[in-house]
Amino acid sequence: EADIYQTPRYLVIGTGKKITLECSQTMGHDKMYWYQQDPGMELHLIHYSYGVNSTEKGDLSSESTVSRIRTEHFPLTLESARPSHTSQYLCASSDIHRGQGTDTQYFGPGTRLTVL
Amino acid sequence: QKEVEQNSGPLSVPEGAIASLNCTYSDRVSQSFFWYRQYSGKSPELIMSIYSNGDKEDGRFTAQLNKASQYVSLLIRDSQPSDSATYLCAVRNRDDKIIFGKGTRLHILP
Numbered sequence: 001e002a003d004i005y006q007t008p009r010y011l012v013i014g015t016g017k018k019i020t021l022e023c024s025q026t027m028g029h030d031k032m033y034w035y036q037q038d039p040g041m042e043l044h045l046i047h048y049s050y051g052v053n054s055t056e057k058g059d060l061s062s063e064s065t066v067s068r069i070r071t072e073h074f075p076l077t078l079e080s081a082r083p084s085h086t087s088q089y090l091c092a093s094s095d096i097h098r099g100q101g102t103d104t105q106y107f108g109p110g111t112r113l114t115v116l
Numbered sequence: 117q118k119e120v121e122q123n124s125g126p127l128s129v130p131e132g133a134i135a136s137l138n139c140t141y142s143d144r145v146s147q148s149f150f151w152y153r154q155y156s157g158k159s160p161e162l163i164m165s166i167y168s169n170g171d172k173e174d175g176r177f178t179a180q181l182n183k184a185s186q187y188v189s190l191l192i193r194d195s196q197p198s199d200s201a202t203y204l205c206a207v208r209n210r211d212d213k214i215i216f217g218k219g220t221r222l223h224i225l226p
Contacts, residue, residue, distance in 0.1 A: 042218040043160075043204070090159050094214075103148055105206070105214055107159040 003027055006091050006108040013081055014116050021076045021111045023091035032074040033105065035090040036060060043090070049074055081115045088112050119143060120207050122217035130225050135192040137220050139205030142186070148208035149181055149188045153201045154219065160204055164190070195224045 004025040013019055023032065034047040035058075045058030049068040063085070064078050074093075078085055091108040121140050129135040137151075148167055152160035166172045166179040166188065178191040188207075192199055202219040209215055 039157075043216045045213070048213075103208060104150065104162055104165055106162065110159045 004091060004093055004106055004108040006089075006111050008111060009109060010112050010114075012114045012116065015080075015082055017081050019078050019081055019113070021089055021091075021113070023074045023076070023108055024072050025074075025093040025106075025108075026072060027093065027095075027106070028071065029093035029095050029106075030071065031094045032068065033092040033094075034058070034064075034066060034074070034076050035092065036062070037088045037090060039088070047076065081113075083115045086113060086115050118217075119209060119215045120205055120217040122203075122205050122220045124218055125221040126223050127220055128223045128225055129195050131195055131197060133195055135195045135199065135222055135224070137190040137192075137203050137205075137222065138187060139189065139207075139217055140187045141205075141207045141215075143207065143209040144183075144186065145210045146183075146207045148214075149179070150206040150214070151177075151179060151188075151190045152204040152206060152216075154204055155201045163203075192222075197224045197226050200224045 007022045030051045032049045035043045036046050037043050044060035046060050046062040047066040049055045055066050064076050066076050089111045092105045094105045119142050150165045151163045153163050154160040164179045166181045169181050172179045176193045180189045200223050202221050204219045205217040206214050
């Protein structure tokens with residue numbers, strides 16, 4: 001079973017607020033990812049990291065930023081939340097080593113964000 | 117052409133029958149393939165991974181990979197109502213990114 005955690009699970013916040021979504025994993029995985037997913041829609045990769053001090057933007061343009069100061073921690077920050085940011089945010093991690101059974105992505109439970 | 121394509125469904129299958137889910141991918145050099153199940157409002161959970169041509173079985177689930185034809189499928193035997201979910205196909209491409217399909221909604225009819 002994967003040990004990847006996200007907090008908060010649910011967040012309702014007003015427009016213009018700064019928010020940080022937390023993601024932590026205890027598996028020692030080098031790679032971590034943030035996805036955005038609207039109900040019934042596909043996953044969109046918004047940020048990823050291949051290790052400490054490494055961050056990259058994903059395929060979906062996002063106004064959020066991420067940091068990777070510690071291997072186990074990959075927080076996502078929105079400087080000024082807007083209603084268009086309302087969505088489900090999913091964090092995932094995987095091992096950096098390629099090969100059978102070592103490059104699988106494991107997902108956290110998600111944060112459902114509502115911006116009023 | 118999308119990198120990973122799936123029929124969005126819904127696919128309706130009677131309880132006890134075999135559900136067959138298909139996925140095609142565009143990057144010929146892809147080496148790793150995954151099937152995830154996602155219940156409504158929940159995060160995806162891994163069902164199976166497959167790396168070599170042929171079949172891989174795990175309980176009621178069988179993944180099939182055909183690299184020459186660039187498709188991967190998932191068979192669910194003895195379908196149960198609890199199998200009703202969206203099934204996501206994912207492929208690791210040449211840029212080492214995991215690309216997800218849009219998913220196929222499966223509905224098992226009691």
